[in-house]
Amino acid sequence: MNLQPIHLPGVEERRPLVIAGPCSAETEEQVMHTATQLAASGVKIFRAGIWKPRTKPGGFEGIGSEGLAWLRRVRSELGMYVATEVATAKHVEAALAADIDMLWIGARTSANPFAMQELADALQGVDIPVWVKNPVNPDLELWIGGMERLNRAGITRLGAIHRGFGTYGQTLYRNPPQWNIPLELRRRHPALPILCDPSHIGGRRELIAPLCQQAMDLSFDGLIIESHCRPDAAWSDASQQVTPLQLSHLLKELIIRDTTPSAERLTLLRKQIDECDEGIIHELARRMSVAREIGQFKREHAVTVYQSSRYNEILEQRALQGEQHDMSSDFVKKIFEAIHEESVRQQIEIINGKRS
Numbered sequence: 001m002n003l004q005p006i007h008l009p010g011v012e013e014r015r016p017l018v019i020a021g022p023c024s025a026e027t028e029e030q031v032m033h034t035a036t037q038l039a040a041s042g043v044k045i046f047r048a049g050i051w052k053p054r055t056k057p058g059g060f061e062g063i064g065s066e067g068l069a070w071l072r073r074v075r076s077e078l079g080m081y082v083a084t085e086v087a088t089a090k091h092v093e094a095a096l097a098a099d100i101d102m103l104w105i106g107a108r109t110s111a112n113p114f115a116m117q118e119l120a121d122a123l124q125g126v127d128i129p130v131w132v133k134n135p136v137n138p139d140l141e142l143w144i145g146g147m148e149r150l151n152r153a154g155i156t157r158l159g160a161i162h163r164g165f166g167t168y169g170q171t172l173y174r175n176p177p178q179w180n181i182p183l184e185l186r187r188r189h190p191a192l193p194i195l196c197d198p199s200h201i202g203g204r205r206e207l208i209a210p211l212c213q214q215a216m217d218l219s220f221d222g223l224i225i226e227s228h229c230r231p232d233a234a235w236s237d238a239s240q241q242v243t244p245l246q247l248s249h250l251l252k253e254l255i256i257r258d259t260t261p262s263a264e265r266l267t268l269l270r271k272q273i274d275e276c277d278e279g280i281i282h283e284l285a286r287r288m289s290v291a292r293e294i295g296q297f298k299r300e301h302a303v304t305v306y307q308s309s310r311y312n313e314i315l316e317q318r319a320l321q322g323e324q325h326d327m328s329s330d331f332v333k334k335i336f337e338a339i340h341e342e343s344v345r346q347q348i349e350i351i352n353g354k355r356s
């Protein structure tokens with residue numbers, strides 16, 4: 001992707017970039033009141049949803065275009081940048097006509113390639129920063145694909161927002177974070193800024209601070225946090241919004257560590273990690289060669305490759321051994337599932353005479 005940094009005059013470059021504001025713009029008074037308090041505590045970018053994607057009909061579906069004028073007031077009277085969510089070409093048109101500074105695309109929209117293409121077409125040739133939330137389903141390719149559509153339309157000031165992934169049933173988080181997905185996105189597109197949205201991940205006020213800290217420790221570039229002057233009375237997402245004052249405390253408490261430490265100690269530790277990994281590869285290769293010998297035996301004695309009792313025994317024993325060494329049994333099981341899969345693959349080749 002052809003990416004340009006999102007420089008915003010008047011906004012400091014250091015982490016975290018903070019976007020804050022209510023889930024929804026409800027009334028002019030609520031918008032101005034919240035934004036005034038946020039501006040006073042140093043927040044430079046204000047968010048508010050005007051068109052709200054709600055799970056069920058009949059709830060508050062957003063104030064609509066009327067709210068754009070309130071965002072303009074925030075911009076002109078408080079000097080903040082303003083951002084809102086767009087989901088259709090009509091939203092884009094209305095937001096651009098109202099001089100909104102930046103747009104975000106929600107999780108339900110980024111899950112739909114038709115909608116993403118419609119937005120890309122509507123944004124063709126427009127120079128505006130756009131943030132793309134991850135799709136509701138944990139599909140990194142779909143997330144990247146949506147951003148690529150925008151990028152091909154000429155949007156180069158592009159960023160990603162990690163807002164957690166949909167789940168069914170009771171879980172600690174409203175949308176479990178599955179951090180490995182945004183981290184893989186970072187690995188694949190290092191120049192793409194990534195914000196964390198702890199509000200939609202957590203779904204509960206008390207989870208916001210620890211999620212922000214975790215995002216900072218994982219080198220995220222910024223945070224988009226829902227903040228409302230009267231959270232409990234919010235018309236949408238009441239349980240996850242914090243007051244501007246709570247937000248300002250929370251941001252002050254964050255420990256921001258250096259993302260590019262060059263200390264000698266770190267270099268040494270990384271060298272140790274490289275050595276450990278080399279050892280792991282060496283041992284894996286040794287294990288595979290034993291597995292291939294077993295494959296020869298199975299071939300000669302016409303025994304099937306896969307025996308579920310042996311497989312279960314390996315997984316259970318290794319999980320226990322892993323726990324004794326301070327590793328989660330799930331983690332160790334995953335590793336041995338992968339190792340077993342490769343052993344089976346190699347043994348099947350042997351049984352079929354495709355390798356020796």
Ligand code: PEP
Binds near residue numbers: 024049106107200
């Ligand atoms: C929002 O930011 O208010 C929102 C609707 O988020 P998401 O698309 O992540 O659910």
Ligand code: MN
Binds near residue numbers: 023024226236237
């Ligand atoms: Mn919300």
